[in-house]
Amino acid sequence: MSGPAIAMMIVICGLVxxxxxxxxxxxxxxxxxxxxxxxxxx
Amino acid sequence: MKETFxxxxxxxxxxxxxxxxxxxxWRFPRVIAQNGGAPFLIPWIIFLFLWSIPLLMIxxxxxxxxxxxxxxxxxxxxxxxxxxxxxxxxxxxAITFYYCVVTGWCFRYTFASLVDIVSGWSGSxxxxxxxxxxxxxxxxxxxxFNASGWQPVLFHLIGVLAGSxxxxxxxxxxxxxxxxxxxxxxxxxxxxxxxxxxxxxxASAGLEFLFGMRWGALxxxxxxxxxxxxxxWSTGAGWGLILTYAVYMRKDDDIVANSVLAGLGNNSxxxxxxxxxxxxxxxxxxxxxxxxxxxxxxxLSTGMTFIWIPKLFEAIPGxxxxxxxxxLALSIAAISSLISMIEMGTRNVMDFGLTRKKGIAIVxxxxxxxxxxxxxxxxxxxxxxxVWSLGLLLSGLLFAATVIGYGVERFRTELLDSDDNDMxxxxxxxxxxxxxxxxxxxxxxxxxxxxxxxxxxxxxxxDPLRPxxxxxxxxxxxxxxxxxxxxxxxxxGLLFKGER
Numbered sequence: 001m002s003g004p005a006i007a008m009m010i011v012i013c014g015l016v017x018x019x020x021x022x023x024x025x026x027x028x029x030x031x032x033x034x035x036x037x038x039x040x041x042x
Numbered sequence: 043m044k045e046t047f048x049x050x051x052x053x054x055x056x057x058x059x060x061x062x063x064x065x066x067x068w069r070f071p072r073v074i075a076q077n078g079g080a081p082f083l084i085p086w087i088i089f090l091f092l093w094s095i096p097l098l099m100i101x102x103x104x105x106x107x108x109x110x111x112x113x114x115x116x117x118x119x120x121x122x123x124x125x126x127x128x129x130x131x132x133x134x135x136a137i138t139f140y141y142c143v144v145t146g147w148c149f150r151y152t153f154a155s156l157v158d159i160v161s162g163w164s165g166s167x168x169x170x171x172x173x174x175x176x177x178x179x180x181x182x183x184x185x186x187f188n189a190s191g192w193q194p195v196l197f198h199l200i201g202v203l204a205g206s207x208x209x210x211x212x213x214x215x216x217x218x219x220x221x222x223x224x225x226x227x228x229x230x231x232x233x234x235x236x237x238x239x240x241x242x243x244x245a246s247a248g249l250e251f252l253f254g255m256r257w258g259a260l261x262x263x264x265x266x267x268x269x270x271x272x273x274x275w276s277t278g279a280g281w282g283l284i285l286t287y288a289v290y291m292r293k294d295d296d297i298v299a300n301s302v303l304a305g306l307g308n309n310s311x312x313x314x315x316x317x318x319x320x321x322x323x324x325x326x327x328x329x330x331x332x333x334x335x336x337x338x339x340x341x342l343s344t345g346m347t348f349i350w351i352p353k354l355f356e357a358i359p360g361x362x363x364x365x366x367x368x369x370l371a372l373s374i375a376a377i378s379s380l381i382s383m384i385e386m387g388t389r390n391v392m393d394f395g396l397t398r399k400k401g402i403a404i405v406x407x408x409x410x411x412x413x414x415x416x417x418x419x420x421x422x423x424x425x426x427x428x429v430w431s432l433g434l435l436l437s438g439l440l441f442a443a444t445v446i447g448y449g450v451e452r453f454r455t456e457l458l459d460s461d462d463n464d465m466x467x468x469x470x471x472x473x474x475x476x477x478x479x480x481x482x483x484x485x486x487x488x489x490x491x492x493x494x495x496x497x498x499x500x501x502x503x504x505d506p507l508r509p510x511x512x513x514x515x516x517x518x519x520x521x522x523x524x525x526x527x528x529x530x531x532x533x534x535g536l537l538f539k540g541e542r
Contacts, residue, residue, distance in 0.1 A: 001246040002254065005080075009253040012083050016313050020306040027299055030464040031050060 044109060045213040046290050052218040053291050054303060059221040059378030060283045061308035062228065064144055065276045067315040067372050068347045074316055075336035075346075077268050079251045081259035085269025090277070090305050093270060093438070093482050096474045097279035098301035099467075100441045103457035105288025106297065111390035112282040114537045119444050124534045125526035126440040130282040131390050132522055133433040135408075137281075138383040140416035140426050142205070142409050145376040146197030150187060151348065152369040159362045184348050194417040199410060205380040206406035209388055212398065213290045217381060224378045231371035232311060235318035238364050239325070248324030251333070252316060267489045270482060275431060277308045278379070280438030286386040298458055298465040311375075318368070319351070326357050347372070384409065394536055425509040429518045432490055436519065439483040442475050450475050491515075 047053040074082050108118035112134075116127030187193050208216045239245055259265060278284065284304070288297075323346075324332040335350050355365035387405035392398060416423040445453050450472045459466045491512045495503040498510040506517035526533075 001250050004255060005250045005253040008080055008255045009249065012080075012087070012253065013313065015087060016306060016309045020303070020310040023299065023303040023306055027050065027054070027296075027303060027464070030296070030299070 044290060046292050047218055047287075048214055050292070050295055050300070052214075052222065053287065053295060054300060054307075055221040055225045056217050056287050056382070057284060057300065057304040058307045058311075059225050060287065060382035061276070061278045061304050061379075062225075062311040062375050063276075063278070063379030064141075064148065064372060064376050065272075066308065066312040067232075067319075067375055070272065070276065070312040071316045071319040072336060072338075072346050073268060073272050074252065075320065075333065077265050078256065078259050080253050080255045081257075081262075082265055082269055084260060085266045086272055087309065089270040089273040089482075090309055092474065092478055094273050094277035094279040094308075095301050095305040096471065096479065097438050097441055098277065098284055098304055099297055099458060099471070100445050100453075100475070101279065101282070101284035102288045102291070102297040102301055103453060104441070104444070105285040106291055106293075106295070107457060109289050110537070111286060111289070111386065111393050113390050113533060114393040115285055116440075116444055117534050117537055119448050121534050121538075122530075123444050123447065124537070125523065125530045126444055127282075128526035128530075128533065129433075129519075129522055130280075130437040130440055131386065132526075133430050133437050134281045134283065134383060135387050135405075136426060136430040137434070138380070138387065138409055139413040140423050141376075141383065142201045142380060142413050143194060143198045143417045143423065145201035145205070145373070145380050146194060146199075146417070147187075147348065148369060148373040148376045149200055150193060150197045151352070152366065152373045154183065155352070155362065155366040155369050159366055183352065188420070191418060195414065198413050198417045201377070201380060202406050202410045202413070204377060205384045206402050208377075208381045209384045210399065210402050217287075217290075217385060220381060221378060224374045228371055228374045228378070229311065229314070231367050231374070232314040232318060235364060235368055235371065236314055238358075238360075239318045239321040242322060242325035242358060244325040245321035247329055248321030248332070249317075251324060251329070252320050267486065270486060271490075274435060274438060274486070276312060277305055278382070279305075280441050281386075281434060282437065283379075283382040283386050286389045287382065289389060294462045296462055296464045298463045298467055302465070319346070322358065323350070323354060326354050421509050425514060428510050429515050432487065432515055433519055435483055435486050435490075439480065442479040442483075445475055 047056065104115050104119060108115040110118055111127075112131035113124060113127040116130070117124035208220045210216065211219070240249065274280065284301075320336055323336050326332075327335060335354075336346055338346055338350060351368065352365060355361040355368070358364070384402070384405055387408070388398065388401040391401035391404055396404070416426055454467060454469075454471050458471060459468070494510055494512050499505075499508050502508050502513075503511050504513045505511050506513040508514060
């Protein structure tokens, strides 16, 4: 496999899978924050 | 009182289950191959953000605001737009009729690949002489399955019953519980398949084909149109399915981040499927032959998935087990999307005051009966696929149109930039809905109709009785829109009884 193809694979997979995983972590963090706020006011 | 998903994660799993379907595993690897590999991936990612995610946001927003199925939702946005909801709903239901047949094929192949493992262990040479279970000729199994008549019908029925049972169980016990099992299993199976594929000797040729960039290819407009088409069909944006699930989202649930996550999750599954399939084909066949095989459309677009993959997987160590896992993943993807389609139909029926039980009886039996012509007649299947797949593009435009009618700025500030959302969009959303989506729709519809006129049926492209003509699209869409307009007042009256 050539160098440019490896670079492209890293970029594409990074964008798609990295974006997906980042989104999951972002939502997880936000939900934790919301839960903490709910617990505080309940 | 409508049920709601018990958590945001349940909604997201259901949304992912809807988005990840056979198009990700079956169509995506073939379309990449037909468009020369890596260059296709660029527009495919760009149009995720320019078509699919904005439409997912609209669907989430309308569903959350109106809490009704497609017909009632469009009617709630504007009483004169009820017909649009009818078009979107019927268009998706018409796809369900034949999608359920496809789900049946997936079930049949999963069952057959399991039988193949068992028969292999018992020392048998398989069901067909000369070439194991899948036959001596590459199309043997598909031909005998399809020609039997009763088998596609039986497995279509199994698809209807399985999907209807999940929907009958309701939102929490049915949709939510099913997706909690199906989606993690699907991603796990795809990851196992990818690990196996890329570890095969010679798989790097497939990876080179998949990611070897030729920048000049990006100057070809067809790659951009194919990328947009794949993005429009694969994510399920503009189908009314996310709208239906959004009916059951909690009142303070986010829309923007959920839409981005669903879109990226869909593309992640597609990429996994491509990495599972293409390196496997290149590991077994010489490069030139591998490209031909991955590009093979075959009868009813079955080419690579249903014709070649069973034969090719036989050639790798442990191939029978991986073939079973592959078709199991395909079946899971199919059923998780099918249930969202059945729920879309059922929700619309329930909006008229019927119980879930009666709704599912009406929708399930309609899917079985109206799917029979597609199960038995390949030409009918192809015609319906052509007409309603393009109809989905119109559905996407109708979603944008109803938001434009409602006021894009008002929609954005009320639903997308409200405090419930974890991300804020800003005015970019207005530009996407007012200008980008209508331009994309126009480009796509002109291109596909031009294909019909110049390539598919140049002699009789206008003829409504031809399977791939412009005439058949206009005629079937026209009849549906006309009926919806005629009955719009009555349908609106039934849906909003007691309201002025």
